[in-house]
Amino acid sequence: MTSAEKIIAALDLQSREEVLEVLDMLPDVRFVKVGMELFYSTGPGLVTMLKDRGLRVFLDLKIHDIPNTAYGAIKSLSKLGCDLLNLHCAGGLEMMKRARDAVVGDTKLIGVTQLTSIDQTVLNEQLGIEGTVEDCVLHYANLAKQAGLHGVVCSPNEVSMIKTAFGPSFLAVTPGVRPHGSHSQDQKRTMTPKEAVQAGSDYLVIGRPILASPDPQQAFNDILREIEVAS
Numbered sequence: 001m002t003s004a005e006k007i008i009a010a011l012d013l014q015s016r017e018e019v020l021e022v023l024d025m026l027p028d029v030r031f032v033k034v035g036m037e038l039f040y041s042t043g044p045g046l047v048t049m050l051k052d053r054g055l056r057v058f059l060d061l062k063i064h065d066i067p068n069t070a071y072g073a074i075k076s077l078s079k080l081g082c083d084l085l086n087l088h089c090a091g092g093l094e095m096m097k098r099a100r101d102a103v104v105g106d107t108k109l110i111g112v113t114q115l116t117s118i119d120q121t122v123l124n125e126q127l128g129i130e131g132t133v134e135d136c137v138l139h140y141a142n143l144a145k146q147a148g149l150h151g152v153v154c155s156p157n158e159v160s161m162i163k164t165a166f167g168p169s170f171l172a173v174t175p176g177v178r179p180h181g182s183h184s185q186d187q188k189r190t191m192t193p194k195e196a197v198q199a200g201s202d203y204l205v206i207g208r209p210i211l212a213s214p215d216p217q218q219a220f221n222d223i224l225r226e227i228e229v230a231s
């Protein structure tokens with residue numbers, strides 16, 4: 001895998017036109033993420049268009065429902081030919097197993113452990129989950145592994161723990177990546193691109209540090225160089 005393929009650029013945008021503009025600005029991007037904001041406004045055709053352009057696509061819709069509905073959702077989405085799809089581990093083992101059964105083709109299904117915007121206080125005081133964030137992430141990752149998922153979404157801080165527990169081929173996809181000097185915004189459990197790669201992240205999901213930069217191409221290339229040196 002090339003370093004450029006390790007960076008998943010989050011297309012947190014509203015329209016197809018904005019996507020085309022951004023892709024023109026970022027000719028070296030190889031892997032993109034379509035989240036709820038973009039998918040809900042443009043629909044499945046956008047994924048097909050991105051695949052037709054030769055891009056790899058992570059469809060980040062974080063499915064979380066009863067097992068039968070999760071099965072149907074993953075069945076519909078995986079037919080689009082996306083490379084990565086996800087669902088919330090908090091939906092439980094049966095939901096994850098049913099969803100895994102629905103995957104067709106080469107799509108890889110990964111489980112969201114705890115959002116990188118959740119910190120220790122929110123976990124304990126608002127979500128009512130006892131223990132540390134790491135305990136919870138490990139527990140959810142264990143369920144994902146048992147369900148036959150291909151890996152998890154977690155913070156870069158938790159990658160080495162996940163790889164030690166579940167082996168190198170269990171994917172660790174990490175948002176919460178912030179280059180030195182950039183704003184953490186709503187992300188709480190962050191690392192730099194270099195640290196994330198050194199920790200063993202397979203893919204770095206990066207949105208605002210690229211798209212909200214005054215020069216997105218420069219921002220992407222700076223991250224790429226940082227990763228190349230770290231790999």
Ligand code: C5P
Nearest residue numbers: 010035114115116153175205206207208
């Ligand atoms: O702009 P930023 O780099 O924070 O974007 C991170 C992206 O990763 C967002 O699109 C967000 O929805 C997504 N994400 C996340 N935490 C997760 C899963 C996905 O931040 N656990």
